[in-house]
Amino acid sequence: MIEAFFFNNDQLYGCYHPSADMGSTRLVVICPPFFEEYQRCYKALVDLSNTCAEEGVHVLRFDYFGTGDSQGLLQQASLDTWKDGVFTAIEEGLDLSGASEVMLLGVRFGATLASNINHRRIKRYVFWDPVENGVAYQKWLEKVNHRLKRRHRQIARQINQPLEKIAYEYFRLPAAMRSDMAAMTLIENAAQTFVITTDKSIYHSRRHANCDYPGLTYNWLEGGLISQKPILEALARRVLEP
Amino acid sequence: MKERAFYYGESNRGLGTIIVPEVTDEASPIVVMLNSGLLDRREPFRLNVLACRRLAAIGYIGLRVDLSGKGDTPVRNGLNNRESVALDWQFIKKALVNQFGERNLILMGLCSGADNGIKIAAQDPSVKGLILLDPISKRDSGYSRRAFMLKLKNPYKWVGFLKRLLKRIARLAAEDNASVHPISLRDLPNDLDLQQCFRQLVTAKGRVFALFTSYSLFHYNQKGQYTRAMGLSGMADICDEYFWPHVQHLYPVEYHREQLLDALCDWCAMHLNRFRSK
Secondary structure, three states: OOEEEEEOOOOEEEEEEOOOOOOOOEEEEEEOOOHHHHHHHHHHHHHHHHHHHHOOOEEEEEEOOOOOOOOOOHHHOOHHHHHHHHHHHHHHHHHHHOOOEEEEEEEOHHHHHHHOOOOOOEEEEEEEOOOOEHHHHHHHHHHHHHHHHHHHHHHHHHOOOOOOOOOOOOOOOOHHHHHHHHHOEOOOOOOOEEEEOOOHHHHHHHOOOOEEOOOOOOOOOOOOOOOOHHHHHHHHHHHHOO | OEEEEEEEOHHHOEEEEEEEOOOOOOOOOEEEEOOOOOOOOOOOOOHHHHHHHHHHHOOOEEEEEOOOOOOOOOOOOOOOHHHHHHHHHHHHHHHHHHHHOOOOEEEEEEOHHHHHHHHHHHHOOOEEEEEEEOOOOOOOOOHHHHHHHHHHOOHHHHHHHHHHHHHHHHOHHHOOOOOOOHHHHOOOOOHHHHHHHHHHHHHOOOEEEEEEEHHHOOOOOOOOHHHHHHOOOOHHHHEEEEEEOOOOOOOOOHHHHHHHHHHHHHHHHHOHHHHHOO
């Protein structure tokens, strides 16, 4: 059963999946992606967490401040509060589970954020389609917003009305967050990090032993919910390996 | 305001999040937000989270909940959608009554969430209000004429028509007839559900908030059509219709979400006393 709760003075929301092996010393803390990407892979992360817990690893999922069920608005958040949130979630997960070692599982920009977290109990990082750096991510967000405006232009034409003069943005990001984001890069320690990518070109360009391509390409820019089994299996395999 | 996890069902398998206002009494109504399609209880774009918090600030208890197979709640095997939703609702209702006693309930849902809301309300007289975002509407007698006139007067439609015609000619042989309209994937309320639901609400002097976006254009194209096409005496008095054809179905633009939240909160504030009365 999932234990859902608020922590960090009720500011952050978390879901704890206790391991079927109560004596397990391993804890996975999931750093989810942001914005539309989160709603698309939420169910996949729930399923992955359930699988890992059944196989003997404690899992803690949580929402960053200003996102998901956590308190606050995105406009009140900053990269520092998000990094603090990851750190607090690790501490909370360790307290709950009694585990001694932590794996951070980061998705998209959540992986970029996770790679910048130093905690003495972190032993490994697993990244799912990580964003290489904040500049690339902002470009990606611009593409997403551009697509949004294009879609609304189509709608306006369909109903024979002028396009509304508004900001076509999924979420308005504070200026400080934009600049902090741009400065952030993915930090990889080859000995500790494993990457699952659905981008074949990244897989081929890396040529590392620590990168896996689950056999399908996923377009994060468009499409519906993500629940493809090969991706989840690849992630579970890496999380569960001793 | 206090927000906490909400569990329901066998072995507390179902999960949601509930928010209780600072000041509450035995009459405070509860708004229950149902999942939209396959999305989890917070979405789309955190709309349900923000709606719950804004409604709690004006005196509503707000619950966003994952039905079976959505978000954090595991799927129920062996049941169809209608059966699964009905069983979930029994458990949700039981958990709410255990925690807060009998209260007036308002259901909110977008798309298939609206469909489920109507089906639940048809069976449960404690539902006194519905907030429906892109519910399915019957077409009234003027729908086709209005749709035709809109196309006729729209230069983009003419250009589009010619483009489509040329494309169609080019690929006639390979045309894909297997494409599926998204509406066919929804488990829509049937006529009996609709009649029962709205008749009950008319009798109980309930209220309905129904908002239609661009997604509904293929079945709804004029404010007032929803009530008119239902043809139910008294429905016009309880139903407030909104028609926002320039807005996308899931409110991906933050500006539109804010507009929706404002409209929703104004409506809920206006009807708070009605929903508080037994």
